[in-house]
Amino acid sequence: MRYKQEDGFTLIELIAGIVIIAIVTLVVTAGLGQLFRQSVDPWQQIRATEVGQSLMNEIMARRFDENSNVGNQYVRCSEGSGSCTTPAPCPSDGSTPNAEEAQRKQFDDVDDYNGLKLTGAQLSGSSPNRYNGFEALVCVAEKEANKLKRITVTVTTPQDESIEFSSVKGNW
Structure with missing residues (x-):
């Protein structure tokens, strides 16, 4: 009595199938990795x-210049209360050359922010890890x-993508 040969895959066909599936998986995951x-x-x-x-909101809420009057007289810095401060060139090292105040919470005019550099921990406030890896630089x-x-x-x-925000503050 003769046995009917069973249909199936040979070892070579199985290995070839596994190799093809591995190559297809590699190509698909490489393409999805970019996405x-x-x-x-x-x-x-x-x-x-x-x-x-x-x-920007914090800075724009400050007065135009150190010599601008903040009382009820609304005197601009170039009119009677002294000359306006000319901002120094923007340093990239985080120093604030125009700041008359020692700490950021004491800054009272836009020039004080010139050169201010903040990193993740300084940006986060009450959420310690929210802005890890971020950096902000202010130039006036x-x-x-x-x-x-x-x-x-x-x-x-x-x-390392830089996004720039810009605004103009007027002396009035």
Whole structure:
């Protein structure tokens, strides 16, 4: 009596199938890896926007110049209360050359923020790890003598993407 040969796979066919599946899996995961990396970018950009907008709001709430009157007289710095302060070139080392006050919470005019550099721990406040890897640099430059100052906040994400926020503060 003859036995019917069973249908099945040979060892060579199994090995070839495993190799093909491994190659396809490698190609698919390599392609998806780029998508996974890019999916983090919007989150980092949103956090950078939070940092930039928060700093910009803080700075824009301050007066135009150290010599601007903050009383009820509304005297501009170039009119009777002394000349306006010209911001120094923006340093990148985190020093604040125009700051008359020693600490950030005491800054009272936009020039005090010139050169301010903050890193993750300084940006986080009560959430210790929220902005790890982020960095913010503030530059203040005179746009028009005694009239306008340009405030630029550059936020760098952990992926080294720099996002710049800019505003102009007027002397009025």
